[in-house]
Amino acid sequence: MATTKGDERLRMSRRSFLKGMGVGAATSTALATGLVKPRAGKAAVPPLVEGLSYVPVELKINGRRYALTIEARRTLADVLRTELNLTGTKIGCDRAECGACTVIVDGRAMYGCSLLAVNVQGREIETIEGLAKNGRLHPLQEAFIEYDAYQCGFCTPGQILAGKAFLDKKKSPTLAEVKQALSGNICRCGAYHHIFEAVLAAAKKL
């Protein structure tokens, strides 16, 4: 029987496998079902395991509210990916060095891997999933496609969000300014040249 189980597991995608594992320490707020009612009271939650500190957390992501109960030590990037299924946010280094986890918080680009979810409550969080509106891609997303601004694509959500936070404030930037704004995002495939071109092209359309 063990083999059958093993085969089944192999057939599952990595994502559904992780989901099936109950994604770590989250208690059961309705996330597996997609969502998400604001929690009424904020009563203290008894720990599942002695010594662990669970907290009720309310997040506002791409204009939607999510309520969940998690351990205080969990990072925003981790919670986005494993609790909320918003897997567009990538985790590369997990130590504030690569930018793959970039999200926008109250209009500023930040590293989701180094923010604690409990600490971004009440703030407007934007992730890559929130960029397309009514089935239409954001001009930056279109430009990344048009200019072929990636190879593997792993750094792309972070690059686009760093670019968006920048272009939301800056009209008609120079190449040097674009480079500076995206300097916290590493591209291991070295697609920098195309990335900068895409951001400059998107700036003209915004």
Add this chain to the structure above:
Amino acid sequence: MQSFTWINAKSIEEVKGALAKHGKKARIFAGGGDLTTLMKERIDTPEFVVNIGDVKDIHYIREEKDGLHIGAMTILADLAEHEAVLGRYTALAEAAGAVASPQLRNMGSIGGNLCQRPRCWYYRGAFHCYKKGGDFCFAVTGDNRYYHSILKGELCYMVHPSDTAVALLALDARITIAGPQKEKTVKAEDFFIGPRQDVLRENILQPAELITEIVVPTPPANTRSTFLKTRIRGSWDFALASVAVRCTAKNGVCQAARLALGGVAPVPLRVERAERALAGKKITRELSQQAAQLATAGARPMTMNRYKVDLTRSLVEKALLAVA
């Protein structure tokens, strides 16, 4: 990351209360740019994490009669872009703008930047060195090419990683500390301590204390300042060496100068010998070279970082010529 209890303080009193209650088991959480990683790597394992991000009265940049007042929770990106800071406290704006990457400057606070822990890769790795209570410094016999000292190292040869600290020394800033005792104010250069004083920490803060404010005095008339830094990669990185200088000059003659170095010693280092050599003299290439020699006099490079002596000298020279 080890589990902890999150304490979301709303006032300085609440922060002080939580720190007093939990002592060494508690850590302040500002932007989290450094602390989150320290906790993930289990270099730091606090049981109580006290968030100061929601404390209302420590987010501000105000120019008052006596100078620039900066709340400890002020975000580095805001300092780097602030008009008055750029105009009259230029070295500080430049230093804040040279810290890490745009994302980290959007998250990191000035208080956290001053209190961040060393970047020695043995400290950051699984090495039980002096800094962690061990009885050995791995950098002495190991790889010390980047983030290790050429001046003032003993026991521990880390270099202090904060860029803003170097600017604050040159600008003669004061740091306000709150804690169980009455609030106190110290000169920036007295805030940082070397390994001989206490190898386990980098500043005078006791477990129950925190920085609440930084005050930079209004510079005298005819004063300019600048901060220069070299790093391995142009886009972002810690300093291999950095220098901040503030110079008051009339008709090209220096009346008073303050000079501080970063990336070369366990503390941000004020070099008074070099400052004295400048006072009353016209700043020429030759004089700035002399000052640069004095700034690095007594350097004892390690096995792999001799190049830092020349690097530092050329930065000092360049900075002096820029503000003269």
